[in-house]
Amino acid sequence: MIRALGLMSGTSLDGIDAAIIETDGEGAVRAGASLAVPYKPEERLLLRLALEAAKSWEPDEPMPEEVAEAERHLTLANALAVRALLAEAGLKPADISVIGFHGQTVLHQPERRRTVQIGLGDVLARLTGIDVVNDFRSADVAAGGHGAPLVPLYHQALAGSTGIVEPVAIINIGGVGNVTYISPDGALLAFDTGPGNALIDDWAHEHTGEPVDRDGALAAGGDVDMDVLERLMAHEFFDAPPPKSLDRFSFSPEAVRHLSPPDGAATLTAFTVEAIARGLAHIPGVPSRFVVCGGGRHNPVLMAMLSKRLQGGVLPAEDLGWRGDDVEAEAFAYLAVRSLRGLPLSLPTTTGVPEPMPGGRIHRAGSIAHD
Structure with a gap:
């Protein structure tokens, strides 16, 4: 150790x-x-x-x-x-x-x-x-x-240490969203799902001066514009098979620019959720639960939308005894040890690299x- x-x-x-x-x-x-x-x-x-x-x-x-x-x-x-x-x-x-x-x-x-x-x-x-x-x-x-996501091998280690044996999807909502699917036999599939908090944060900063939509308060006062959401989801990224990854600026908030600050926040929050749901359609099994890590799980509006869209089974990382804000920092400590030992940091099923x-x-x- x-x-x-x-x-x-x-x-x-x-x-x-x-x-x-x-x-x-x-x-x-x-x-x-x-x-x-x-x-x-x-x-x-x-x-x-x-x-x-x-x-x-x-x-x-x-x-x-x-x-x-x-x-x-x-x-x-x-x-x-x-x-x-x-x-x-x-x-x-x-x-x-x-x-x-x-x-x-x-x-x-x-x-x-x-x-x-x-x-x-x-x-x-x-x-x-x-x-x-x-x-x-x-x-x-x-x-x-x-080159992303790199956390899945640590997700697998965490799930094993928690005793999870059924299929599980671990959803990380940081600036970009990503998912790790762990099958019952331990096989991994991971990929970026789309925007996470970045668009929401930028919108909140622009309209409130706050760095985030704290407690989802801005989105809670607005309504989702379904026409705008449909246009956002028409991006070719969502139909591409995994593995796949994104840059923070792969998506733009221009589509919501004409909306009020609350409606824009609600629509961007729904965009993050719908992107995750669309991404989960690419996984080969049916997860028994969806474990949410990252800053997005602190947004109650986002979490409520996600639970409704995925029809339950959504729980914050803390419900498994994990530290949801620390998982990625822990992961890079874990990957540093793997690097010292010459072990793979990524797999064909996590980043699309030709070999571990x-x-x-x-x-x-x-x-x-x-x-």
């Missing part, structure tokens, strides 16, 4: 999730301390500027300065999150064998064999005094995979740790 610390910053741009687990990188998982560090407004602004700059970034061009600046700040913010978590857990850097550092996705174009998660792994290793694994997706994408694919880049801390 190896004690690892995972760091995750999702496309919702809400903050950094940090979690410690002990694992062998296979079926054994024990959860440790965790915490969430919300981004400061200026950090969120830097990341938004980086995302905008990355839209027009071509492979033969140097990294845009907005992206480089965000990368420096992001790395420091993650180092501070590691320090805070270690202090809370009463641990020293020497007590952690490896950090799994996801970084921040600013560009995801697997069709061009290109994906970029910013974050300076070598700098984080020096700042923390702990070995770091980052760049989890590049090998998969270079081999022809989608190891990955990750290891940065050794050496003897220097900066205070």
